[in-house]
Amino acid sequence: MAATTTISCTLFQPQLSHSPSTYFRATVAGHRRRFPRMSASSGAAVMEAERDEKEAVMLKKGIAELYDESSGMWEDIWGDHMHHGFYDAGEDTVVQLSDHRSAQIRMIEEALSFAGLSDESGKKPKRIVDVGCGIGGSSRYLAKKYGAETRGITLSPFQAQRAQALSAAQGLADQVSFQVADALNQPFPDEQFDLVWSMESGEHMPNKAKFVSELARVAAPGATIIIVTWCHRDLSPGETSLKPDEKALLGKICKSFYLPDWCSAADYVNLLRSLNLKDIKSADWSPNVAPFWPAVIRTALTWKGVTSLLRSGWKSIKGAMAMPLMIEGYKNDLIKFAIITCKKPE
Numbered sequence: 001m002a003a004t005t006t007i008s009c010t011l012f013q014p015q016l017s018h019s020p021s022t023y024f025r026a027t028v029a030g031h032r033r034r035f036p037r038m039s040a041s042s043g044a045a046v047m048e049a050e051r052d053e054k055e056a057v058m059l060k061k062g063i064a065e066l067y068d069e070s071s072g073m074w075e076d077i078w079g080d081h082m083h084h085g086f087y088d089a090g091e092d093t094v095v096q097l098s099d100h101r102s103a104q105i106r107m108i109e110e111a112l113s114f115a116g117l118s119d120e121s122g123k124k125p126k127r128i129v130d131v132g133c134g135i136g137g138s139s140r141y142l143a144k145k146y147g148a149e150t151r152g153i154t155l156s157p158f159q160a161q162r163a164q165a166l167s168a169a170q171g172l173a174d175q176v177s178f179q180v181a182d183a184l185n186q187p188f189p190d191e192q193f194d195l196v197w198s199m200e201s202g203e204h205m206p207n208k209a210k211f212v213s214e215l216a217r218v219a220a221p222g223a224t225i226i227i228v229t230w231c232h233r234d235l236s237p238g239e240t241s242l243k244p245d246e247k248a249l250l251g252k253i254c255k256s257f258y259l260p261d262w263c264s265a266a267d268y269v270n271l272l273r274s275l276n277l278k279d280i281k282s283a284d285w286s287p288n289v290a291p292f293w294p295a296v297i298r299t300a301l302t303w304k305g306v307t308s309l310l311r312s313g314w315k316s317i318k319g320a321m322a323m324p325l326m327i328e329g330y331k332n333d334l335i336k337f338a339i340i341t342c343k344k345p346e
């Protein structure tokens with residue numbers, strides 16, 4: 001178990017008392033605060049900014065510890081891709097773990113194809129960044145596929161180290177590298193990468209506007225940006241927030257997986273528009289990921305799953321307990337597995 005478990009998950013709850021979409025609007029408008037200003041005094045504003053800052057630090061610590069603790073177990077059972085698989089919609093007959101692993105590779109290929117990335121030489125990305133890289137499964141796959149130089153960032157020191165070791169073992173040490181760094185403050189100069197890849201990391205980002213602006217900043221002119229992430233449903237016309245029971249369900253998931261407020265795919269699209277990015281496209285792939293969580297639960301309930309879970313610690317156990325909530329969220333049409341892609345103008 002990770003040494004420090006001092007984060008009270010209730011820390012992240014108050015954000016959900018406000019609509020995630022309202023938070024989004026606040027961040028788009030350039031405000032860092034999550035709530036409407038209660039007092040005009042600058043003292044109160046400073047205190048609130050400090051509180052936000054503290055929450056962000058605690059959130060990052062929780063995320064780092066969750067992945068430090070659980071990545072070895074995940075790799076043991078599932079291999080080096082820590083993301084959903086992509087299945088034909090309505091497919092419910094996938095049984096073998098190897099087929100689920102193939103579905104995870106298919107997820108990468110489907111995302112590239114949705115974004116319109118070309119396999120033609122001359123058009124292949126030469127420099128790629130993997131934002132929220134896990135143990136580098138996507139980084140290595142993309143580096144091999146395109147012969148590209150790839151950089152990965154993660155909050156988890158364990159993941160960065162493991163990603164580097166796996167890459168070295170596969171002869172990719174000169175082509176692929178990893179470091180511990182924050183996606184909201186990326187350690188790269190502007191306009192570095194032809195492909196900016198974020199596979200299931202956006203849901204962890206407490207400031208979606210900053211997240212997206214960093215993705216756009218490091219993208220070279222003409223680069224493709226791919227965001228595959230958990231979203232809540234788009235709000236209907238006239239709706240200003242999710243329903244209380246929906247917020248309550250997301251709140252429980254947030255506590256277990258170290259997630260801040262959620263937003264919708266439409267929110268992401270608006271953010272990308274606000275940055276003048278082009279060819280913006282999004283899709284709801286929820287029907288294509290339906291077999292994934294039931295499969296993860298099945299593997300968690302095997303002897304190997306249970307013993308690895310107990311060995312890895314409390315944060316991982318809490319995460320495992322939230323898996324049925326993800327299934328419930330998808331079934332209720334509350335959680336959406338979204339892909340959002342765009343290009344940076346030349």
Ligand SMILES: C[S@@+](CC[C@H](N)C(=O)[O-])C[C@H]1O[C@@H](n2cnc3c(N)ncnc32)[C@H](O)[C@@H]1O
Pocket residue numbers: 063064067080081082083131132133134135136137138153154155156159181182183184198199200201204205
């Ligand atoms: C579910 S894992 C996905 C890993 C990887 N993309 C994959 O598909 O195998 C989420 C990843 O996001 C990373 N992450 C979350 N918040 C981050 C942040 N603020 N900066 C950098 N990485 C972050 C975590 O460290 C973890 O590596």
